[in-house]
Amino acid sequence: MTLKECYMALGGDYDEVLARLRSEKMVQKFVLKFLNDKSYELLETSMETKNYEEAFRAAHTIKGVCQNLSFTKLYESSSRLTENLRSGYGEKTDSLVSQVAEDYKQTITAIKELQGENPV
Amino acid sequence: MSLNSNEKRSPRQTILIADDSEMNRSILTDMLGDEYEIIEAENGVEAVSILQKYGNAISLLLLDIVMPQMDGFGVLTVMNQHRWIEDIPVIVISSESASTHVERAYELGVTEFISRPFDALILHRRVVNTILLYAKQKRLIDLVADQIYEKEQQSGLMVDILSHIVEFRNGESGQHVLHIRTLTELLLRYLSNKDETCQLSRSEIALICTASALHDIGKISIPGEILNKPGRLTKEEFDTMKTHTLVGAEMLKALPMHQEHPLVKTAYEICRWHHERYDGRGYPDGLKGDEIPISAQVVALADVYDALTSERVYKKAFPHDVAVNMILNGECGQFNPLLMECLKEMGGILEEELHSDSRARTNQRQIQNIAEEMLRHEELSASERTLQLLEHERMKYSFFADMSEEIQFEYTTNPSMVTLSSYGAKKLGLEEILMEPHQDKRIQEMLGEGTLKTLSEQLRNTTPENPQVKVDHEILINGERRWMRTIGRAMWSADEPPKYMGAIGKTTDIHDERTRIDALVQMASHDSLTGLFNHNYAKQRIKDKLEKRPGATFALAIFDLDYFKQANDNYGHMFGDKVLIHTADQLRRSIRGEDIPARVGGDEFLIFLEYKDEGETAIRRIFNSLEGTYEDFQISISMGVARTTIVGTDYDELFHAADQALYAVKRAGRGEYAFYNNTMKEMLSVISPIDGSEER
Numbered sequence: 001m002t003l004k005e006c007y008m009a010l011g012g013d014y015d016e017v018l019a020r021l022r023s024e025k026m027v028q029k030f031v032l033k034f035l036n037d038k039s040y041e042l043l044e045t046s047m048e049t050k051n052y053e054e055a056f057r058a059a060h061t062i063k064g065v066c067q068n069l070s071f072t073k074l075y076e077s078s079s080r081l082t083e084n085l086r087s088g089y090g091e092k093t094d095s096l097v098s099q100v101a102e103d104y105k106q107t108i109t110a111i112k113e114l115q116g117e118n119p120v
Numbered sequence: 121m122s123l124n125s126n127e128k129r130s131p132r133q134t135i136l137i138a139d140d141s142e143m144n145r146s147i148l149t150d151m152l153g154d155e156y157e158i159i160e161a162e163n164g165v166e167a168v169s170i171l172q173k174y175g176n177a178i179s180l181l182l183l184d185i186v187m188p189q190m191d192g193f194g195v196l197t198v199m200n201q202h203r204w205i206e207d208i209p210v211i212v213i214s215s216e217s218a219s220t221h222v223e224r225a226y227e228l229g230v231t232e233f234i235s236r237p238f239d240a241l242i243l244h245r246r247v248v249n250t251i252l253l254y255a256k257q258k259r260l261i262d263l264v265a266d267q268i269y270e271k272e273q274q275s276g277l278m279v280d281i282l283s284h285i286v287e288f289r290n291g292e293s294g295q296h297v298l299h300i301r302t303l304t305e306l307l308l309r310y311l312s313n314k315d316e317t318c319q320l321s322r323s324e325i326a327l328i329c330t331a332s333a334l335h336d337i338g339k340i341s342i343p344g345e346i347l348n349k350p351g352r353l354t355k356e357e358f359d360t361m362k363t364h365t366l367v368g369a370e371m372l373k374a375l376p377m378h379q380e381h382p383l384v385k386t387a388y389e390i391c392r393w394h395h396e397r398y399d400g401r402g403y404p405d406g407l408k409g410d411e412i413p414i415s416a417q418v419v420a421l422a423d424v425y426d427a428l429t430s431e432r433v434y435k436k437a438f439p440h441d442v443a444v445n446m447i448l449n450g451e452c453g454q455f456n457p458l459l460m461e462c463l464k465e466m467g468g469i470l471e472e473e474l475h476s477d478s479r480a481r482t483n484q485r486q487i488q489n490i491a492e493e494m495l496r497h498e499e500l501s502a503s504e505r506t507l508q509l510l511e512h513e514r515m516k517y518s519f520f521a522d523m524s525e526e527i528q529f530e531y532t533t534n535p536s537m538v539t540l541s542s543y544g545a546k547k548l549g550l551e552e553i554l555m556e557p558h559q560d561k562r563i564q565e566m567l568g569e570g571t572l573k574t575l576s577e578q579l580r581n582t583t584p585e586n587p588q589v590k591v592d593h594e595i596l597i598n599g600e601r602r603w604m605r606t607i608g609r610a611m612w613s614a615d616e617p618p619k620y621m622g623a624i625g626k627t628t629d630i631h632d633e634r635t636r637i638d639a640l641v642q643m644a645s646h647d648s649l650t651g652l653f654n655h656n657y658a659k660q661r662i663k664d665k666l667e668k669r670p671g672a673t674f675a676l677a678i679f680d681l682d683y684f685k686q687a688n689d690n691y692g693h694m695f696g697d698k699v700l701i702h703t704a705d706q707l708r709r710s711i712r713g714e715d716i717p718a719r720v721g722g723d724e725f726l727i728f729l730e731y732k733d734e735g736e737t738a739i740r741r742i743f744n745s746l747e748g749t750y751e752d753f754q755i756s757i758s759m760g761v762a763r764t765t766i767v768g769t770d771y772d773e774l775f776h777a778a779d780q781a782l783y784a785v786k787r788a789g790r791g792e793y794a795f796y797n798n799t800m801k802e803m804l805s806v807i808s809p810i811d812g813s814e815e816r
Contacts, residue, residue: 067236
């Protein structure tokens with residue numbers, strides 16, 4: 001799987017990210033690094049402990065990272081969740097969280113496949 | 121500015137990246153790390169503490185808005201409070217693109233607001249431009265500062281040259297002017313601290329010191345034969361000599377410009393009136409008391425002191441003590457009594473400062489060193505050099521802090537923040553940086569609110585001259601209470617009046633030392649066998665009580681064990697000791713906390729207590745609880761009691777009376793107690809040497 005194919009699999013915009021960050025090598029490095037990012041775990045645990053302020057910050061971080069990497073799909077769902085959590089827990093929160101979970105899984109799966117072919 | 125000067129830019133510039141996402145930080149580091157030093161902060165608090173620590177050594181801050189503990193706006197607010205925002209440019213990078221956010225960030229003084237997702241090239245260009253722009257501005261500021269510095273140096277130099285010309289004619293060493301300046305500064309500073317009505321600001325003191333160099337410029341008009349005459353001056357010659365005051369003043373008055381300048385005005389006062397005396401017997405105007413400006417009064421005193429302690433064509437140098445005594449005795453005319461007090465209290469300070477190594481010369485040497493250093497490193501301006509020195513100091517400090525087993529701390533009031541040395545943080549189980557330490561539950565628990573309050577109050581009650589405090593207190597670490605000693609130094613600003621800025625200090629563990637001292641105190645005050653007080657210590661405590669509450673009714677009881685010698689003889693000394701310990705335990709159990717029990721010696725004990733009604737009830741209760749058996753031994757006691765109502769409040773008399781009452785009991789057949797009354801006055805005593813030796 002090429003980096004471009006990985007982007008297609010996770011619902012991202014490869015051309016856009018390459019235009020912004022200017023180097024395929026750098027993009028690949030940070031895409032792989034995304035696997036180690038702890039923000040999603042933080043989102044999960046803070047939802048469990050009902051710490052919605054922390055959940056907001058975690059969603060916000062995911063959103064920012066996805067923006068940097070042009071992970072469009074995960075960016076959109078995390079962005080909606082961020083706006084929802086900005087005013088605290090609401091009735092839509094849970095369904096938005098599960099959307100983020102689904103997109104996150106899709107993203108991770110694609111990146112792991114890329115990683116399998118590009119062992120560090 | 122040419123490109124050339126950019127290439128000369130010596131060490132790499134430093135960018136601080138504050139973002140809670142490690143991913144985001146490392147993307148930025150990747151983009152900028154080749155050209156710049158990068159420091160990372162993962163929240164606002166950390167960012168603030170790094171800014172606090174590195175100051176202007178940070179060339180740019182890349183700031184995220186949404187962060188835990190303190191967000192980007194918080195950081196900007198602190199930067200505004202400290203005016204760091206004026207020196208350190210900030211670029212905000214955020215995915216918060218709401219216009220209110222952008223607006224607020226700009227209002228707080230950020231240079232750029234970049235939204236995510238950003239274009240690597242554009243971000244890079246903006247970072248470079250911002251740093252260049254600020255560096256340029258900073259260089260210009262430094263340039264101006266260096267020039268002002270140089271100008272001040274030059275004008276100081278001009279004053280020195282001018283006054284040296286006068287001295288040169290005078291055949292003096294050239295030290296006189298420097299001495300006068302040093303003495304004037306020391307006296308004025310001391311006076312300022314001593315007396316509130318004479319308080320002068322730093323700049324006023326500096327002004328008088330500079331002007332003091334001109335005190336003798338009038339001597340330029342005095343003929344050389346008179347100036348340098350080795351013998352005594354005739355009256356005419358002396359009258360001529362005296363004119364140097366008026367001539368100096370007129371020279372200044374005749375200056376075509378700068379008449380309103382404070383330096384000229386002060387120099388005028390000094391020239392004209394530095395030979396006036398407090399009682400009006402000086403010259404040229406015969407001014408009295410505080411008609412003489414304080415500047416002239418101080419220079420006059422400095423002049424006299426230096427003349428006495430230096431060698432002149434007509435005299436030898438007097439030692440410091442002799443000179444001061446001569447001045448105090450009025451041999452050089454009368455001075456302001458307040459200044460006389462200063463002179464007395466300052467003692468050897470004057471001498472040390474003048475002779476150890478002339479301060480003025482030291483300063484000159486320092487300036488010379490700096491100048492040479494600057495010549496060698498052309499590209500280094502004075503302020504950059506200062507930064508390097510600071511960096512060096514910081515390294516040194518953190519090295520020694522890590523080596524010593526002390527909890528070192530630095531506290532600032534604004535922002536309210538404590539920074540701990542890494543050893544300290546580890547020892548206490550806290551982070552190295554703590555915001556709002558007063559509100560921190562863990563600190564409150566460790567120190568207790570009382571200690572925290574004491575420390576903070578004591579520090580705030582210090583003065584800039586005397587900023588140190590020492591507090592011994594307990595601290596709770598890992599569930600264990602330990603005694604610690606905290607030595608702190610309050611930091612005061614240079615403002616008038618000074619403001620409390622925080623404190624630095626260290627806390628050391630003195631638990632073992634203190635425990636040892638407590639044990640020694642225990643040993644010195646207690647009987648080792650029974651654990652009761654010993655006689656000496658009990659006597660001290662009883663005397664204190666008698667003195668503190670002379671109106672109260674007290675009783676002093678002395679008792680001993682009947683037939684104790686037989687117990688020793690029949691069962692051995694070990695058994696005898698056990699009986700004594702048992703009796704002491706019984707005694708402890710039968711009295712109240714404020715009563716004083718003691719072992720006087722041998723089998724004799726003492727109780728001191730306060731009583732109501734006649735004291736009969738209390739004594740009977742104690743007496744009864746002491747009687748009984750220990751193993752096979754029947755414990756019987758005899759007790760004599762003396763009351764303050766009868767005997768008075770002198771300890772020795774009370775003791776003697778109780779002793780006599782005890783003797784009466786013994787004589788009547790033992791196993792009883794008796795209160796002293798006047799019929800017993802002539803009785804023998806049990807404890808005194810003429811003791812009827814029936815038992816011993």
